[in-house]
Structure formats: structure tokens, C-alpha cells
Amino acid sequence: MAVVARDSEPGAAAGASRPAAASRLMASMAGLDWLAKIWWTCLSISLFAGLWELCWALGWADEKLLPPPHIFLSNIAEQGRYFNTATRWQVGQSMTEGPSAFESVLITGAATTARVFVGLILASVLAIGVGVLVRYYRFFDRLVLPTITLLSPVSPIAWLPVAIFLFGIGNAPAIFMVVVALFFHMVLATINQIDTVNTNLINVARTMGASKAQIYARVIVPAILPGMLQVLRMNLFGAWMVVLVAESTGVGYGMGQVIMLARNTFNPSLVFFTIAVIGVLGFTFDWLLRLAQRRILYWLPDTAERLRVL
Amino acid sequence: MSSEGAPHFSSRDAVVCRGVGKTWAAGTKRAHNALTDIDLDVAPGEFVVFLGPSGCGKSTLLYLIAGLEDATEGQLWSFGDLVETPSPQRSLIFQETSLFPWLTVWENVSFGLSIRGASKEERRTVAAEALQRVGLKAAMDKRPDELSGGMRQRVAVARALAMRPKVLLMDEPFAALDVQTRARMQDFLLDVWRDSGASVLFVTHHIDEAVALADRVVVFTSRPGRIKTIVPIDMPRPRNLFSREAETLRIQLTDLLRDEVDRAFAEQEALTATA
Numbered sequence: 001m002a003v004v005a006r007d008s009e010p011g012a013a014a015g016a017s018r019p020a021a022a023s024r025l026m027a028s029m030a031g032l033d034w035l036a037k038i039w040w041t042c043l044s045i046s047l048f049a050g051l052w053e054l055c056w057a058l059g060w061a062d063e064k065l066l067p068p069p070h071i072f073l074s075n076i077a078e079q080g081r082y083f084n085t086a087t088r089w090q091v092g093q094s095m096t097e098g099p100s101a102f103e104s105v106l107i108t109g110a111a112t113t114a115r116v117f118v119g120l121i122l123a124s125v126l127a128i129g130v131g132v133l134v135r136y137y138r139f140f141d142r143l144v145l146p147t148i149t150l151l152s153p154v155s156p157i158a159w160l161p162v163a164i165f166l167f168g169i170g171n172a173p174a175i176f177m178v179v180v181a182l183f184f185h186m187v188l189a190t191i192n193q194i195d196t197v198n199t200n201l202i203n204v205a206r207t208m209g210a211s212k213a214q215i216y217a218r219v220i221v222p223a224i225l226p227g228m229l230q231v232l233r234m235n236l237f238g239a240w241m242v243v244l245v246a247e248s249t250g251v252g253y254g255m256g257q258v259i260m261l262a263r264n265t266f267n268p269s270l271v272f273f274t275i276a277v278i279g280v281l282g283f284t285f286d287w288l289l290r291l292a293q294r295r296i297l298y299w300l301p302d303t304a305e306r307l308r309v310l
Numbered sequence: 311m312s313s314e315g316a317p318h319f320s321s322r323d324a325v326v327c328r329g330v331g332k333t334w335a336a337g338t339k340r341a342h343n344a345l346t347d348i349d350l351d352v353a354p355g356e357f358v359v360f361l362g363p364s365g366c367g368k369s370t371l372l373y374l375i376a377g378l379e380d381a382t383e384g385q386l387w388s389f390g391d392l393v394e395t396p397s398p399q400r401s402l403i404f405q406e407t408s409l410f411p412w413l414t415v416w417e418n419v420s421f422g423l424s425i426r427g428a429s430k431e432e433r434r435t436v437a438a439e440a441l442q443r444v445g446l447k448a449a450m451d452k453r454p455d456e457l458s459g460g461m462r463q464r465v466a467v468a469r470a471l472a473m474r475p476k477v478l479l480m481d482e483p484f485a486a487l488d489v490q491t492r493a494r495m496q497d498f499l500l501d502v503w504r505d506s507g508a509s510v511l512f513v514t515h516h517i518d519e520a521v522a523l524a525d526r527v528v529v530f531t532s533r534p535g536r537i538k539t540i541v542p543i544d545m546p547r548p549r550n551l552f553s554r555e556a557e558t559l560r561i562q563l564t565d566l567l568r569d570e571v572d573r574a575f576a577e578q579e580a581l582t583a584t585a
């Protein structure tokens with residue numbers, strides 16, 4: 001083993017110092033990196049808002065139809081009255097009583113976010129489960145996959161009446177809408193992810209005597225996780241879109257209901273204010289998901305830098 | 311190579327192939343015969359190198375011996391047992407890294423034991439021992455992406471050794487490494503082979519590698535893969551690869567391969583001409 005011993009010393013030393021140096025560098029950069037990200041995010045939003053304000057200043061954007069940010073953000077208290085209207089009605093409060101404007105926005109936002117979250121979790125669990133089963137049992141594949149492919153292109157709007165027939169009014173139809181809008185695509189995405197797992201990894205497990213169930217649990221599921229989280233992130237935005245459709249048809253309260261209220265009362269300021277709130281919620285949700293992704297997928301290198309050199 | 315017609319059911323050889331062949335996508339329009347008429351005996355503890363042009367079916371034969379694919383002709387035995395499924399006795403090491411990126415080095419090495427439900431202490435002990443043998447015990451708790459290509463392949467070797475295999479199957483394991491690392495890895499592999507006492511079946515298209523490693527070099531013809539000839543190498547180890555003897559062998563093997571590569575090229579040109 002003379003050769004091995006000679007080889008191992010510098011090899012192990014290099015292995016130890018390289019990541020250590022890299023992580024030290026990362027740590028010193030991390031603070032700046034974080035600030036820079038916030039700076040660029042603010043700049044990006046300001047640029048968009050600035051263009052809008054410019055159009056308003058030049059008289060191209062009519063403030064009654066396209067009120068710029070400084071107008072629709074100026075009277076939050078006024079806008080807030082329209083949020084959470086359903087619960088006001090439930091507890092018999094008038095428009096001037098009950099939670100403050102800010103609280104109302106929070107309650108409504110939280111309700112919508114909760115529906116998105118529950119729907120997304122349900123859809124993911126069901127889709128990954130069904131996707132794995134499709135590949136695991138040939139019989140299940142033949143029996144179920146044609147129907148899933150058939151239902152996959154159906155627009156969520158088409159499911160809306162079904163949601164109401166089945167679940168009436170409340171949280172359930174909104175969650176159902178989110179699940180049904182995401183489920184079929186996510187099943188197909190799961191199957192695609194399973195099909196692209198590196199064959200070597202599966203063969204290694206096979207030569208070590210792993211059973212089919214062990215190969216699925218120990219190799220295929222961890223191997224598809226990175227791709228599945230990416231799919232989940234893409235579908236997060238889909239979920240936000242669908243939940244508004246569901247809420248606009250009288251789930252009770254929620255961002256979608258506020259948008260409909262704004263439409264019916266011809267209140268562009270309220271429309272844009274609600275859009276802004278939805279944007280902030282969706283952005284935050286995506287950010288949290290990316291954080292979770294980095295935690296769960298600790299083994300993946302950061303590949304975003306790859307294209308920067310071009 | 312044995313020339314008797316009767317199948318050696320009683321043979322205790324590490325690998326016995328009789329009339330082995332493989333047709334991919336058999337029975338369809340895309341069917342193509344990758345490998346045919348392979349008779350081969352590998353003694354326990356022997357180091358055999360499969361040498362041949364790309365696409366000659368030498369990797370296919372390795373997969374058949376591993377039990378990962380079924381032969382469409384003939385039969386294979388290992389230590390007297392018919393090869394039907396993969397077995398931990400016959401470990402396969404791939405060209406690309408095949409480590410599980412979500413597991414640490416030691417968890418990778420002890421993956422086979424965890425399949426059998428071994429306790430964590432036992433797995434760590436076995437992993438430490440196997441990693442010691444490849445000189446990477448210090449890297450136990452690292453992740454595969456923190457290692458260099460050569461180190462990753464050593465971990466893959468350690469993972470195979472942890473299963474105490476009687477046959478090590480290696481599919482161009484050093485092909486992705488640079489020349490210097492490759493030479494080191496060859497020395498390393500010879501040490502591991504001597505220590506473990508396992509038979510090694512090693513696929514390569516590098517003549518230098520064959521001369522450096524093999525007890526016997528099995529030279530393949532191009533499609534469909536057949537055994538063209540088997541060249542024994544009697545040079546004592548450690549080998550002087552700059553000796554006249556080594557040079558003579560390299561020339562001999564180059565000549566043997568050249569015909570096959572020429573033939574493969576001619577076939578490909580004929581194919582593109584008709585297409």
C-alpha cells in the first residue's frame with residue numbers, strides 16, 4: 001500500500017483545505033451578498049414603479065384607470081376597509097367597526113396564503129405518491145396514466161363549477177381548485193424525474209442486493225428531490241393564480257374576493273393595491289421555498305454562477 | 311480459455327461464460343447484436359482486461375457478468391452458481407462517478423450494509439476499514455462533491471470492497487481521469503487487488519492500461535463483439551512499462567486493435583452511405 005499512503009497525504013490535505021477556504025470566503029461575502037440582493041430587488045421594483053409614475057406625470061396613464069403606486073398606496077386605511085368583509089358580515093359588524101385596516105389586510109392575506117400552502121402540500125404529496133406508484137407498478141401505470149394525461153390540459157376554470165358542486169362555499173373548494181390545477185402536471189413531472197434518474201445509481205443499489213422497494217425509497221426518491229422542488233417552485237405561482245379564481249367566486253373572504261369587489265365597485269386603486277399585496281406574498285413564499293430548498297438539498301452545488309462567465 | 315464443449319457446471323472458477331451473447335431490443339426493428347459466442351473462464355484472483363474498440367460489447371459483457379442484464383444466448387456461472395441476478399459478490403464500478411450525492415463518503419461506502427439493515431456502529435466500522443484500504447479514511451465525513459475525481463473513484467472502490475466481493479467488475483473506471491491520476495490509480499488498484507484476493511475484470515480501450523494491469527488481455531472484435539484472441543502477460547510485478555517486453559506487447563496489441571478499429575470505421579461509413 002506504499003503508493004496509496006503516499007497519495008493519500010496530499011490528497012486528504014487538499015480535500016480538507018479547499019472547502020474550508022471556500023466556506024471562509026463565502027462567510028465573509030455572505031453579508032455583502034445579502035445586502036446587494038436587497039439593493040437590486042429594491043432597484044428593480046423602483047424602476048418599474050418609476051416608469052409607471054412617469055407615465056402618470058406625462059399624462060399617459062389616467063389616474064382613474066391606472067392609478068400609479070403613490071396614489072393606490074396612499075390611503076391604505078381606506079383600502080383596508082374592503083378586506084375581510086366576509087367576517088365582518090359574519091360577526092355582524094359594520095364597515096367602520098372590527099379589526100383595523102392593517103389587521104384586515106393581514107387576516108385576508110393569511111387566509112389566502114393558507115389555502116395556497118395547504119393546496120400545494122396536498123397536491124405535491126398526492127402527485128409524488130401517484131407518480132412513484134405509476135412507475136413502481138406496471139398495472140397502475142396502464143390503469144391510471146391515460147386518465148391523468150387526459151385531465152392534465154383541462155383549465156382550472158373548468159374545475160370551478162365542480163369545486164362548488166362538491167364543496168359548496170368555504171376553504172375546501174379553494175383548496176380543491178389549487179390541488180386539481182397542480183396535481184396532474186405534477187404527476188407527469190414526477191414520472192419524468194423518475195425516468196431521468198442516473199442509471200448507474202440504480203445499478204449500484206442493485207448490485208448491492210437492494211430490493212425494488214429499497215431502490216425506490218433509498219435511491220429514486222432522494223434522486224428526484226432536487227427536480228421535484230424545482231417543479232414545486234414553478235407550481236407555487238400557479239397555485240397563487242388559481243386560488244384567486246376560486247376565491248373570486250364566493251369562498252367567503254380572500255384576496256380574490258377583494259379583487260372582485262374592486263371590479264364590481266369600479267375601484268382601480270383597490271385592484272392595484274391587492275395586486276401589490278399578492279405580489280409581496282408570492283415573492284415571500286418563493287423566497288422561503290428557496291431557503292428550504294437550500295436546506296433540504298444540501299448536496300447540490302450552486303450552479304447559478306456557471307453562466308455568469310459568458 | 312477452455313476449449314471443451316461441455317458446460318462447466320462444476321467449475322469453481324470466478325467467472326465462466328459459455329456461448330454468451332446479447333442482442334439489444336431483441337425481436338424489434340432496432341434489434342442489434344452487441345455480443346456473440348463468448349467463451350471465457352476467469353480464475354479466482356485473476357486480473358483480466360477486456361480490450362476493444364468503442365461499441366464492441368465489452369461493457370455489455372461486464373453487465374451480463376454483473377447480472378444487471380440477461381444474456382440472450384448462452385449461460386454464465388460464478389463460483390459454480392448460475393448468474394441470474396446481481397449479487398454483492400460481484401461489484402461493479404462505473405466510469406462516471408456513481409456515488410450518491412446526498413450521502414457522506416462513509417454512508418456511501420456502507421450503503422450495501424444499510425440495505426441489509428446493519429447497525430450504525432457496524433456500518434461505520436466497516437466503512438472506516440474499507441476507506442483505510444483506499445487511503446481516504448480522513449475523508450469519511452465529507453460529501454462526494456467535496457472530493458476530486460480520483461478520490462471519488464477511490465471511494466467507489468472502497469464501496470465495492472466493503473461488500474467483500476469475489477469479483478470486481480470495472481467499466482473504464484479511470485477513463486475520466488487525467489493521465490497522472492490515472493497512473494497513480496492503476497498502482498493503487500493493483501495494491502487493492504493483491505490485498506483483496508478478488509478477481510478483477512477491467513474494461514478499457516487503452517492499450518497502456520491493459521499492459522500495466524492485466525494477467526490476461528481479452529481482445530474483442532468490433533460489432534458484434536467476439537473474442538478475437540487472448541494475450542497472456544507474464545511480466546513480473548511491479549512492471550517496468552518502459553521495458554522492451556512491454557513495448558513488444560503494446561505493438562502486438564496495437565496491431566490486433568487496428569484491424570478492428572479499421573473495420574468499425576468502414577462499417578460506420580457504409581452505414582452513413584446507405585442512410
